[in-house]
Amino acid sequence: MSSLQAQRLSRDDPAAVADLQSVFNGAPAFSLLVEGKLPEPDAAEQALEALPPDIDYPDKFVFGYYLDQQIAGCADVIRGYPEKHCAFIGLLLFAENWQRQGLGKQALQHIDHLARGWGCQEIRLGVVANNQPGLVFWTAQGFVEQSRRELPGYPADLILMSRGL
Numbered sequence: 001m002s003s004l005q006a007q008r009l010s011r012d013d014p015a016a017v018a019d020l021q022s023v024f025n026g027a028p029a030f031s032l033l034v035e036g037k038l039p040e041p042d043a044a045e046q047a048l049e050a051l052p053p054d055i056d057y058p059d060k061f062v063f064g065y066y067l068d069q070q071i072a073g074c075a076d077v078i079r080g081y082p083e084k085h086c087a088f089i090g091l092l093l094f095a096e097n098w099q100r101q102g103l104g105k106q107a108l109q110h111i112d113h114l115a116r117g118w119g120c121q122e123i124r125l126g127v128v129a130n131n132q133p134g135l136v137f138w139t140a141q142g143f144v145e146q147s148r149r150e151l152p153g154y155p156a157d158l159i160l161m162s163r164g165l
Contacts, residue, residue, distance in 0.1 A: 004106045005066045009074070011048035011057075019064050019071040020044035026095025034128040036155050047074075047091065052081050061114070065094070065107050072098040075107055079118050086162075087115035089125040108141055115165055122164050129156035 009016035021044035024031065031039045040046065048062055059079040064071045073094030081088045089111060094103055115123055125143065127134045128151065143161040151158040 003067075004072070004103055004110075006063045006107070006110050007066060009048065009062045009064050011045070011062075016064065017044045017048065020047060020062065020074055023064075023071055023074045023093060023095050026097065027093055027099075029096060030093060030131075034131050034154065047076060050076075050090070052078060052088070055081050063107075063110070065103065065110075067098075067103075071095075073103060073107060075111060077111055077114065079115075079120070082124065085119075085121045087111070087118065087120045087123050089123060092125075104137060105141065112165060120165060122162055124160065124162045126151075126158045126160050128154055129159050131156075135159070 009020055011017065021039075021041075024039040024043040024047075028038050031037060031043075051057070051060060055078055059081070061075075061077045061079065063075045063077070065073040065075070073092070075092045076090035078088040078090060080086065092104060092107055092111075094107075111123065123143075124146075125138065127138055129135075129148065138161055141163070143163045146160045146162050148157045148159050
């Protein structure tokens, strides 16, 4: 198998938007689990546009992860959020036919390297509590639960997790 290649996706590039949408469309079980519905037809545009408070687009990084020129997965990473010494993973997702092949771990290594280059000391993320596969993955990667909070519009609480770099 070829090595995983990361490419930053632009919200201004229709091909990148289409690639990202194909990841969402290829992972319907994830959307059903965490949102209670199939992926929206504009899920990629929503993902590329979404920003946390006090963050602007230069600090938002959406990556496509490719194998042999074909997109397999994606990540949404925010530099300096929620604190300057942190990187926040908003999403790490692979299409179902690419899951359970070690690609998530490879993508996380890419994110770790990137965050270290930014001077970050910690990675944080949130997992919807009913996403058992996600919880298993993140726990296996050394992330620990920090807190839980209600997530309006979602079927379960959000578990906030972190890991030092």
